[in-house]
Amino acid sequence: MSSAKDVLRPLVISGPSGVGKSTLLQRLFAQYPDKFGFSVSHTTRPPRPGETEGKQYYFVSRDKFQELLKQGAFIEHAEFSGNFYATSFNAVREVSQAGRRCILDIEAQGVRQIKQTNLDPVYLFISPPTLAALRARLQTRGTETEASTSKRLATALKEIEYAKEGAHNVVIVNDDLERACDLLKRVALGEEIASDTLPPLDD
Numbered sequence: 601m602s603s604a605k606d607v608l609r610p611l612v613i614s615g616p617s618g619v620g621k622s623t624l625l626q627r628l629f630a631q632y633p634d635k636f637g638f639s640v641s642h643t644t645r646p647p648r649p650g651e652t653e654g655k656q657y658y659f660v661s662r663d664k665f666q667e668l669l670k671q672g673a674f675i676e677h678a679e680f681s682g683n684f685y686a687t688s689f690n691a692v693r694e695v696s697q698a699g700r701r702c703i704l705d706i707e708a709q710g711v712r713q714i715k716q717t718n719l720d721p722v723y724l725f726i727s728p729p730t731l732a733a734l735r736a737r738l739q740t741r742g743t744e745t746e747a748s749t750s751k752r753l754a755t756a757l758k759e760i761e762y763a764k765e766g767a768h769n770v771v772i773v774n775d776d777l778e779r780a781c782d783l784l785k786r787v788a789l790g791e792e793i794a795s796d797t798l799p800p801l802d803d
């Protein structure tokens with residue numbers, strides 16, 4: 601059995617939209633329902649019907665958000681379509697206090713911000729095998745219009761550029777889903793695996 605020395609560090613997962621992060625994480629959580637947890641983020645967007653304070657999000661006013669930001673409560677924060685979102689140090693701590701490894705699904709800007717903190721997570725990048733495969737997945741998922749596919753692809757290129765700088769500890773290429781699931785499982789359980797080589801992604 602290889603060492604599991606990383607199992608206490610948070611695991612930050614990033615990768616372009618459509619690469620399969622949600623699919624992989626759903627499978628991991630299904631296989632290990634008690635081992636991992638997501639931190640609850642803060643947001644300034646109003647709750648949707650059925651959403652509960654402290655479950656999907658901590659819902660805060662813009663003023664409260666700014667106050668917490670000033671206090672240094674957040675590991676990373678971002679604005680999406682007019683609303684602010686953030687991950688707090690406390691939210692990550694709550695997951696580990698519940699005896700679970702905290703998994704954070706974070707985009708490149710957030711990863712950059714986390715690197716400025718003392719969180720010391722493992723950074724995992726999920727890569728598509730090719731850009732053509734990524735494009736096809738976004739299209740077949742059926743959740744995107746042509747315009748939003750282009751927008752997601754443009755953002756995807758930024759994620760990939762960042763990965764090319766060597767920003768992550770481990771790369772998993774999501775080519776064969778079973779293989780990628782197995783590698784994610786091993787990383788999540790704290791094993792040090794041989795990283796996949798980042799594909800050229802210039803097609």
Ligand SMILES: Nc1ncnc2c1ncn2[C@@H]1O[C@H](COP(=O)(O)OP(=O)(O)OP(=O)(O)O)[C@@H](O)[C@H]1O
Pocket residue numbers: 615616617618619620621622623624737738740741774775776777778780
């Ligand atoms: N290894 C794979 N081979 C082929 N298709 C895959 C593979 N992994 C995931 N997919 C498919 O690709 C599509 C995108 O996957 P998913 O929604 O999990 O991506 P995501 O990275 O979570 O995207 P977002 O960041 O936009 O939420 C889905 O239709 C999924 O079924």
